[in-house]
Amino acid sequence: MRIALVVTDLSNTRIGGISRVATELGRNLVALGHEVVAYLLRRPEAESPSQLDGMQLRYIEPFRTINADYPVVGFSRRAFARLLDDLERESFDVLQSFNLNSIALTQHHRQLAERKVATVLACYETIGMDVWAKWQEFRSSPSLRTLAQIAGESYLMGFHERRYLRLADAIVTEDENTRAALAKMGIDTARVHLAPSGVDVAAAVAANPPEVPTPWREGGPVIGYIGRVDPRKGVQYLLDAVARVRATFPRVQLVLVGGSRHGYDDTIRSVIARHGLEQHVHVLGRVPGEILPYYKLMDLIVIPSLSEGIPITLGEAMASRVPVVITRLPGVVPFVQPADLVHWADIASPASLVEAITTSLQQSDREGQIERAFAFIKQYTWRAVAERHAEVYRTVLRSGSPAPPLVSR
DSSP states (O other), rough: OOEEEOOOOOTTTOSHHHHHHHHHHHHHHHHTOEEEEEEEEETTTTOSSSSTTTTEEEEEOOOSOOOOOHHHHHHHHHHOOOOOHHHHTTTSSSEEEEEGGTTTTHHHHHHHHTTTTEEEEEOOOOOHHHHHHHHHHHSSSHHHHHHHHHHHHHHIIIIHHHHHHOOOOOOOOOOOHHHHHHHHOOOGGEEEEEOOBBOOHHHHOOOOOOOSOHHHHHHEEEEEEEEEESGGGGGHHHHHHHHHHHTTOOTTTEEEOOOSSTHHHHHHHHHHHTTTOTTTTTEESSSSSHHHHHHHOEEEEEOOSSSSOOOOOHHHHHHHTOEEEEETTTTTTTSSSGGGGGGOOOTTTTHHHHHHHHHHHHHHOOHHHHHHHHHHHHHHHHHHHHHHHHHHHHHHHHHHOOOOOOOOO
């Protein structure tokens, strides 16, 4: 098959769950023998290669926009227009776009149907779910920027989201919670297919700790947070929890690995100072190269998110044989089976995080839990993700009937 991916960024330019999924999906589709062309936004601060792991890359030039960090609406319109222009000279079997990158489908669905291009949308959260998470951000860290984002996304939710989702030939999501949200919107669940994100288990096993200075003191334990540093990820609640964990572990260290947006790293540094944690919390920012080696520095990974699907960090930690504390995200709870593969905390609750972190660090069956979690996550490889997507593509192209339930390998 010849497949077009429409996604603002791949993981060679931006850190984030969607860019990582698109990158791994594309490279594994290529490994399965398919041809993949990715339509991306050119980032002036990053390199713009024409190829990446067998994928052909085509760029949309930067443009003026209110939100330069996340210009998905303007990008979607330009990417779809570029794709239709390319269809005058070549053909594609499938177009897959990701989250709000799909918004231009409402403008171009007829032209794509006339050219017999199947449309598959990846929806890892509905806009309504994202708006709820941003309200939680606003409550913990009020800002006009966040309020403007809430207003803008509420408009997109009310006037666009249901339309483009209903036009898609198929929708791929990674968790039951999002599928249930889509059903409440009136989306035919026969067109919604589950494909949890994958993990490069072999790379996680082979990774060695990075050769970088470690600014934290010996002793520990070392708690790791790996991901984007912003309010919706619950970092502010994690900092509060670590301040309390010091009562049991006076030398505890927290390492924050990941970039930030809108100057939120400065906000986090002020929270660190307010708690008197300057000697206990280390903000590494976005790190160059592979992220998997950084898991090998940690005694525990904490995922304190307020809202998201199935975090890639969860699988990478399990594959790296690091215990996990995670909030009871509605999409994650039914995914992790049995439930005792991780330690759970309530969403937006520092006290619950303290209890889960302390329990995890003091547990007697640490190695047993690590090995059970490793056996579980070995089922979810990126190749399995690509095979599942290819199965959905073939089914849509063949008959448009729903693909079978989740297949994991």
